Amino acid sequence: MNLINMIFIVDDDPIHQQIAKIMIERQGISNNIRVFSDAQEVLDYFRENTNVPEALPDLILLDLNMPVMDGWEFLDEYAGFQTSLPKQVKIFVLTSSIDEKDKERVRSYKFVSGYLTKPLSKEIISHLS
Template identity: 40%
Template sequence: MNKVKNVCIVDDDELFQFVMRQHFERLDLVERVQKFTDGEQALQFIKSHLDHPDELPDLILLDVNMPYMDGWQFLAEFVRLTIPAGKHIRVYILTSSTHESDLQRAREFPSLSGYLVKPIGKNMIRELLVGAEQL
């Protein structure tokens, strides 16, 4: 399996970010992991790299509950972006929320690749990376 070039973790929990980064490093399937503590930071990064598709993430793991710009606000803005032709970015909600209202809201974003509940293990991470690599 080839490595996924760019993975973006958008989560205000720095311990979770650290654990996910450790998983990625141990699996040795990702070239670069970028971490953002709120959706606004991640969105600004993506907007500033639209002219450089190789710098854009291949996979985004997005928390729902964050300060400043939460996951829902990020998604509302993200779906309006014009991603360069040939570049596909998979976005997964990765949250501790199991509220039905959040699950229903996720269905409002057809471009969302999935809704996963924390914690996830190495096997699930591997599956996400294999899916991102196949694009």
């Protein structure tokens, strides 16, 4: 039951990348999972594939604290072009931060679907689809 066609995991922690990939695969909500180590890579990907709906993900799990370009910067950049994308992309922030300020801030991005705190669990994944 592939409910979600394509999922992007954006996180610099290799362990977490592995955990998330395995968990999502186990849960069977998607077989098409791509992993990015920082937001810049995703941004570049989006820019290259702006007009290719089939290449764009349906869901992004975005970490906040990353080198080179962090989650906040990505959200700022994404805000600039998200309306021009040919399809709906769901974004969930997935972070270890339990700081209320971070939650508040994420809420100010209207296009973000939710704020999830690590660790990822079956329950969380089941709510994604």
